[in-house]
Amino acid sequence: MEKKVYFKGIALPYLLLLPQIVVTGLFFFWPAAQAVRQSFLREDAFGLSSQFVGFENFVDVLSDPTWLDSAFRTLIFSASVAVLALGVALFLAVQADKHIRGADTYKTLLIWPYAVAPAIAAVLWLFMFHPNIGIFGRMLNALGVPWDYKLNGNQAMLLIIFAAAWKQVSYNFIFFLAGLQSIPKSVLEAAAIDGARPMRRFWTVVFPLLSPTAFFLLVVNLVYAFFDTFGIIHSLTQGGPGKATETLIYRVYTDGVMNLNFGSSAAQSVILMILVIVLTMVQFRYVERKVHY
């Protein structure tokens, strides 16, 4: 889509674009290019000189079993977060979309967690599940379940999955609700007259019509789980115990910022960049030719 009528002038539009272009150039493209460049270089032990090593950094990363573990862990983590956050949100959105008293109040009470930062969400969950001061942590221990997410890797993973999904539900809820409201009421009424009970109506009519929304949200949730959960992991487990909660993004941070291993960190960054690009393209391709409507 393009406008047929426009203003004349060359200098003014460039001037208007300048701030955005300068900021993106300086803080997005330049560093991204540097990341690509660094991913082909390796520094000596003192960081004084570096030399071109081709794809060696990539080979090292991709053949490092701990990196592969980390990738697998990220996959489990992201899939769990997405499934949990999408499932709960869809369920709640369907309930809140019904004609019931207080529907608006319910909506407000389910939307506000959008405002909670991932790191804060993590802190809230820490308050609940800390083995000594958390109400549920103590309860589990009292029931004979040895609960300590600082010692048990699986428990740590569970905790960050729940904290991350908890924070994302409201976002998904908002979109599912909007998706539900965009389904024409008469289509649902037609299904009711055709004899479909609520459950059947949901699976044969509502759900198929929501699938574009669901797919869009799936991509958004995966991106969220890959990148935005850094704050959750950093404030809850710091990737531990051991490496039990070290996702790929957390590893880039550890290798680059903590261990100053620039070449490897850059190579990991580039791999993640490719991942984001693929996900974004998939999403736009799909949104472009949105199905039913």
Add this chain to the structure above:
Amino acid sequence: MSVSVTELADRTRRRQRREAFVTHACLVLGVLIFAFPIYLTIIGSTHDVNTIGRGDVPLVPGGEAVANYTQAWGVGGGRFMGVPAGVMLLNSIIMAICVAVGKIAISLTSAYAVVFFRFPLRMLFFWLIFITLMLPVEVRIIPTIQVMVDLNMTNSYQGLIIPLVASATATLLFRQFFLTIPDEYVEAAKIDGAGPIRFFLDVILPLSRTNIAALFVILFIYGWNQYLWPLLIVNDRSMETVVVGLTKMIGSGDSQNEWNVIMATAVLALLPPVAVVVLMQRWFVKGLTETEK
């Protein structure tokens, strides 16, 4: 029909009543799942440090609220004797408002340039802005820090804010909206003798009011919830934002900590963004679902 109509009617009535009950029950449960962690935190912030440290997690408010909040606001607490919450909140507010306003301002002007002008390389610039969607800060950590060091922008509000003001989503939203403005408006402006700057100020800005308000909410939350960026850029603790500061207060999560002050700080960190979302709910929901689609 094998069952009598009266029996069917009875069954229908019972089912409808049961369904309404189940719906309310599910929604109440959902609301509780999201409200409970906050409730627990608020309660915790009203007790003294020993009560929480012992793990006697209370479910009713205690009498230490004033003391805890006074300490949190003016002194700080936690593992490393943190920064007063008053200072951190001010930093967060400065950052969130500046990021939101900055993003909106440069997105408005660049979308205006791309839609209402014709100039060489127009689409190239548009795509450059678009591509930044695929370059989250998490994947280019090290080189971005390098740029910040080179520009001498670490430990400064400029460093905290300026790199974040580029925004592909806001630019896309404004572009989308500008494309729906009828050509006749531009023609009328030309006939009335209004130039592009007048047109922008007198027509485009007033028409964009609701979009700006909606984006402001979303971007304010975005700015407030930043985690990795402030963590990397700011070492000077007097510039710490509250989200990062809070997790630093917790440290590695030892039981012996000033949990009462930490919880008070968590409540303070939650209040502003939650208030913004709840108070501007209508705009925010509309803005969110339109930006992303």
Add this chain to the structure above:
Amino acid sequence: MATLTLRDVKKSFGPTAVLHGVNLDVRDGEMIVIVGASGCGKSTLLRIVAGLETATSGGVIIDGQDVTPLEPADRDVAMVFQNYALYPHMSVFQNMAYGLKIRGMAREEIIRRVDEAAKLLGIGQLLERKPRQLSGGQRQRVAMGRAIVRNPKLFLFDEPLSNLDAKLRVQMRAEIRQLQRRLNVTSLFVTHDQVEAMTLGDRLVVMHAGHAAQIATPMEIWARPADTYVAGFIGSPSMNFLSATLMEGGAAARLDTNGLVLPFADGPRAGAAGRKLTLGIRPEHLQIGTGGLDIHVELVEPLGGESVLHGRLPDGTALTARLPGATYADGPMGVILPLESLHVFDGETGKRLDPRD
């Protein structure tokens, strides 16, 4: 196929009452058209019959069974919606088969029924298409097909023709009527279009402000409208109304505008002399002549074989006449009111006044 009875159906949305008690008896195989201006409650009434809305009080009885508390699924009715409401993600075949599948019908039987209905509607070649690939008229047929295959007790139509262009609307109107006769299904058809109502219905229900103002055959409604609202609503151009006073022991009326005395052709009306009346006369019943009313013609609309004249009486009252031919001009003109075409209504309530026996 079934009968339908509505017993004092009332409906309020919060404090606003939209239906004030509607009674209706529909015979087996009958086509009833519910007609009225927007907001009169006609769609609400249909939705109550379908089970999509719950009546505040009153009963819906289908085939002798009180279905008032039942959900749509248990009523065995089919509905054609204004926007067709086809399932966008299903093919035409799936759209039509959906209701049968839910009822657990065997696959061969479903195919047989869908094919039969598709042939009947001339959409056999469209069965694999999705709704978005169809034109408005085709969607309309699919929506009809979805209703037909179900072979329900009742057909409900909610303004199904209002989204079609004028030509297609006339064509579909005829097709619906033929189909309904052929299948002999009891039907309720809601519309705001009086021509649609007159041509489709065995009987009409004229709705006005939540009441059934009149329930009768189209010709009965046209010939003997129950009140001034019905009289003005049915017929085009609308009936002319003149205020008058009862006189001569109920045998005649005197027009307030010029004192003209009009004896009733069909017999005297009840009431004391001086009772306020409203006299109605349809534009097509006015004739040119002197000794009636003097009007000043302000606009002539030639329609080909006939013309519609818009004029005014000396006191400013508007009067419309539909006269044969096309040779009329603006300016003064005399019209006469044939006595046998007069409609007499009460001046206060607007109710029809029939001769006393």
